[in-house]
Amino acid sequence: MQRYSQLFGKTNRESKxxxxxxxxxLQKAGFINQEMAGVYNFLPLGLRVLNKxxxxxxxxxxxxxxxxxxxxxxPKDYWETTKRIDKIDILMQTIGANDLSSKKxxxxxxxxxxxxxxxxxxxxxxxxxYKDLPLALFQIQTKFRNEARAKSGLLRGREFRxxxxxxxxxxxxxxxxxxxxxxxxxxxxxxxxxxxxxxxxVKASGGDFTKDYSDEFQIICxxxxxxxxxxxxxxxxxxxxxxxxxxxxxxxxxSEAGNIFILGExxxxxxxxxxxxxxxxxxxxxxxxxxxxxxxxxxxxxxxxNDDNGLIWPExxxxxxxxxxxxxxDLETETKKIIEQIEKKGKTVLWDDRxxxxxxxxxxxxxxxxISKRIVISKRSLEKGGVEIKQRNSxxxxxxxxxxxxxxx
Amino acid sequence: MQRYSQLFGKTNRESKxxxxxxxxxLQKAGFINQEMAGVYNFLPLGLRVLNKxxxxxxxxxxxxxxxxxxxxxxPKDYWETTKRIDKIDILMQTIGANDLSSKKxxxxxxxxxxxxxxxxxxxxxxxxxYKDLPLALFQIQTKFRNEARAKSGLLRGREFRxxxxxxxxxxxxxxxxxxxxxxxxxxxxxxxxxxxxxxxxVKASGGDFTKDYSDEFQIICxxxxxxxxxxxxxxxxxxxxxxxxxxxxxxxxxSEAGNIFILGExxxxxxxxxxxxxxxxxxxxxxxxxxxxxxxxxxxxxxxxNDDNGLIWPExxxxxxxxxxxxxxDLETETKKIIEQIEKKGKTVLWDDRxxxxxxxxxxxxxxxxISKRIVISKRSLEKGGVEIKQRNSxxxxxxxxxxxxxxx
Numbered sequence: 061m062q063r064y065s066q067l068f069g070k071t072n073r074e075s076k077x078x079x080x081x082x083x084x085x086l087q088k089a090g091f092i093n094q095e096m097a098g099v100y101n102f103l104p105l106g107l108r109v110l111n112k113x114x115x116x117x118x119x120x121x122x123x124x125x126x127x128x129x130x131x132x133x134x135p136k137d138y139w140e141t142t143k144r145i146d147k148i149d150i151l152m153q154t155i156g157a158n159d160l161s162s163k164k165x166x167x168x169x170x171x172x173x174x175x176x177x178x179x180x181x182x183x184x185x186x187x188x189x190y191k192d193l194p195l196a197l198f199q200i201q202t203k204f205r206n207e208a209r210a211k212s213g214l215l216r217g218r219e220f221r222x223x224x225x226x227x228x229x230x231x232x233x234x235x236x237x238x239x240x241x242x243x244x245x246x247x248x249x250x251x252x253x254x255x256x257x258x259x260x261x262v263k264a265s266g267g268d269f270t271k272d273y274s275d276e277f278q279i280i281c282x283x284x285x286x287x288x289x290x291x292x293x294x295x296x297x298x299x300x301x302x303x304x305x306x307x308x309x310x311x312x313x314x315s316e317a318g319n320i321f322i323l324g325e326x327x328x329x330x331x332x333x334x335x336x337x338x339x340x341x342x343x344x345x346x347x348x349x350x351x352x353x354x355x356x357x358x359x360x361x362x363x364x365x366n367d368d369n370g371l372i373w374p375e376x377x378x379x380x381x382x383x384x385x386x387x388x389x390d391l392e393t394e395t396k397k398i399i400e401q402i403e404k405k406g407k408t409v410l411w412d413d414r415x416x417x418x419x420x421x422x423x424x425x426x427x428x429x430x431i432s433k434r435i436v437i438s439k440r441s442l443e444k445g446g447v448e449i450k451q452r453n454s455x456x457x458x459x460x461x462x463x464x465x466x467x468x469x
Numbered sequence: 470m471q472r473y474s475q476l477f478g479k480t481n482r483e484s485k486x487x488x489x490x491x492x493x494x495l496q497k498a499g500f501i502n503q504e505m506a507g508v509y510n511f512l513p514l515g516l517r518v519l520n521k522x523x524x525x526x527x528x529x530x531x532x533x534x535x536x537x538x539x540x541x542x543x544p545k546d547y548w549e550t551t552k553r554i555d556k557i558d559i560l561m562q563t564i565g566a567n568d569l570s571s572k573k574x575x576x577x578x579x580x581x582x583x584x585x586x587x588x589x590x591x592x593x594x595x596x597x598x599y600k601d602l603p604l605a606l607f608q609i610q611t612k613f614r615n616e617a618r619a620k621s622g623l624l625r626g627r628e629f630r631x632x633x634x635x636x637x638x639x640x641x642x643x644x645x646x647x648x649x650x651x652x653x654x655x656x657x658x659x660x661x662x663x664x665x666x667x668x669x670x671v672k673a674s675g676g677d678f679t680k681d682y683s684d685e686f687q688i689i690c691x692x693x694x695x696x697x698x699x700x701x702x703x704x705x706x707x708x709x710x711x712x713x714x715x716x717x718x719x720x721x722x723x724s725e726a727g728n729i730f731i732l733g734e735x736x737x738x739x740x741x742x743x744x745x746x747x748x749x750x751x752x753x754x755x756x757x758x759x760x761x762x763x764x765x766x767x768x769x770x771x772x773x774x775n776d777d778n779g780l781i782w783p784e785x786x787x788x789x790x791x792x793x794x795x796x797x798x799d800l801e802t803e804t805k806k807i808i809e810q811i812e813k814k815g816k817t818v819l820w821d822d823r824x825x826x827x828x829x830x831x832x833x834x835x836x837x838x839x840i841s842k843r844i845v846i847s848k849r850s851l852e853k854g855g856v857e858i859k860q861r862n863s864x865x866x867x868x869x870x871x872x873x874x875x876x877x878x
Contacts, residue, residue, distance in 0.1 A: 169505075
């Protein structure tokens with residue numbers, strides 16, 4: 061149990077309003093704090109949500125791949141090899157702080173915005189037989205992108221968290237099979253995140269890598285930054301770059317949470333990564349890459365699930381399972397009994413134990429923070445025989461006896 | 470259960486020899502892969518060890534502080550405020566890759582080597598009453614230091630993992646009380662890491678921050694990069710910078726795993742962080758900082774616990790609890806029964822299921838990888854009535870019946 065009095069990052073309604081709703085809500089509720097445009101501190105509540113999102117993603121990924129942790133720094137020559145050093149305009153480079161003034165320009169690295177340049181030579185070093193493919197590796201890690209405008213809170217960071225998965229195959233067919241598996245994993249993840257009814261698969265351009273489409277996982281969201289269009293004949297969504305005029309009627313506002321790409325032979329060719337088949341003939345390697353923005357998802361959910369009073373977290377990623385408010389200090393015995401019952405069932409509690417704050421303020425803080433279940437223990441609730449329960453996403457309160465409550469956990 | 474055939478990062482004895490033993494062993498055994506000097510990829514086995522170390526550290530830290538996640542990027546003006554931008558020669562700065570050639574020098578940030586410059590203004594923003602102190606916050610995160618020589622493997626990285634804790638107090642006495650608490654937490658951590666008998670507390674200079682000493686947690690290690698000296702009269706260790714000549718006899722080789730510092734008022738003064746006491750008088754804020762190098766500890770343990778055949782992991786941070794080798798494919802039923810028994814008790818298994826590799830090679834791979842318990846299932850072990858058990862840190866093998874083994878888990 062976490063006592064709210066001991067928690068760093070209390071609600072702060074005076075905190076500034078940002079251009080984006082997610083940053084405003086998350087900062088006022090004490091989840092994040094802006095360090096500078098596009099760069100955020102995760103306070104304890106925010107870190108708990110981020111960890112829950114990342115653990116849901118990790119659990120699904122481990123079913124279809126191995127986890128690694130690649131570095132944030134990489135040598136420039138890898139990016140020269142793929143010629144992306146000049147193409148990616150959001151690349152950041154490091155340089156010794158003292159060197160900059162003296163223009164010596166020693167020890168400079170790329171601060172990775174994505175990891176194809178790192179994982180392809182790494183896999184090449186370890187895989188020497190076609191029998192070791194298919195191979196899929198993922199990581200959950202911090203990425204850096206020098207975005208020109210970073211005004212969308214957690215939706216567009218200069219420093220942000222991401223899950224990236226890369227797969228290696230000896231044929232395009234094998235890659236396509238795996239690509240379908242990842243699609244299913246992604247749907248499982250978005251369902252667990254509480255986004256089942258709002259996740260749509262959208263066809264997008266394959267970029268430089270493939271003539272085929274890539275797929276975006278878009279979340280339907282009133283404040284979404286993207287628009288997609290439905291081709292009703294084929295029941296397929298297209299993003300605005302590739303949607304044909306004849307299907308364009310009302311667009312749907314969405315926010316991107318993940319995408320999956322056929323990379324084809326681009327990177328394996330750049331790094332001369334081939335294998336021999338059983339007849340000693342060279343096999344070209346086909347790659348796919350699959351991203352999910354984990355801190356971005358936290359932002360999307362904040363944009364999507366809220367009301368005038370604050371945040372409304374889906375159960376699986378609520379920072380705590382229960383938010384407990386006791387009216388006065390003399391109810392501590394009852395409160396601790398309830399907390400014990402909850403923790404016995406493996407659920408977590410944030411207890412607003414502050415004694416110098418009125419009930420009304422505690423209730424409005426609970427709404428702002430948005431934990432999915434709220435329990436009030438007051439003289440009134442005890443007179444009625446127990447505790448008052450309220451779901452954050454409903455207006456109904458309900459009185460339960462202690463016993464009924466214990467069974468409901 | 471992880472099948473070794475499906476694990477990325479197999480042993481590779483042909484992999485190059487580094488100047489440091491830890492990098493050589495960890496790379497040959499498939500735990501890490503050098504990206505460039507001072508920067509490493511963590512492969513699945515290495516990431517498991519790193520996660521175990523970090524979870525031990527986290528568990529103890531959560532007893533005495535709140536967890537946050539601060540960004541790697543920070544604005545330059547914070548470092549100008551503390552004047553450390555010119556003093557810390559290992560600072561790295563970022564710059565847009567395209568800007569560098571055009572010398573526009575826009576959007577440049579500091580890539581944080583430590584976080585006093587970030588946490589002090591953050592805490593100042595949230596804490597408005599002396600009643601909210603003491604406050605302690607920690608994070609486990611990636612740090613960046615532009616080390617001139619980075620030839621010690623995981624012992625001196627340009628990019629590395631670290632736990633850093635910062636505490637805030639309204640008096641030096643309160644800080645000193647908390648400082649002692651952290652000391653105890655650190656001893657608990659090093660005990661759980663399997664380093665109880667080799668951890669010593671060493672007095673070091675307090676640096677620019679305090680006239681008092683700081684404390685280093687040093688691990689006795691033959692290949693250690695530091696030397697400390699024991700003052701036998703007071704039973705106190707001093708590092709070589711401050712040891713007095715009269716106590717200097719034989720030094721003890723050690724490797725630093727953690728340090729704790731009284732920062733005093735340095736950073737709170739730089740950022741004008743004061744509070745009012747109950748009489749409305751200004752109180753100065755006293756700070757402490759407390760580090761543990763988590764990836765560095767992985768390196769220290771690799772340097773310290775090994776033999777001619779490979780790594781020897783302490784039980785609590787062994788990548789898996791059991792390494793299972795079955796002699797031939799027709800023993801799969803027995804093997805799977807053993808694995809089921811182990812997993813029922815919540816323990817983890819790496820199963821060398823390769824069918825194209827001889828027993829001898831599997832045994833020597835098990836030694837190189839260094840998982841703390843090895844189980845061999847062979848015709849010989851079955852004839853003798855069960856499975857053969859061997860601890861990696863002992864030469865003795867033992868035959869157990871299936872039932873005896875099940876009870877021993």
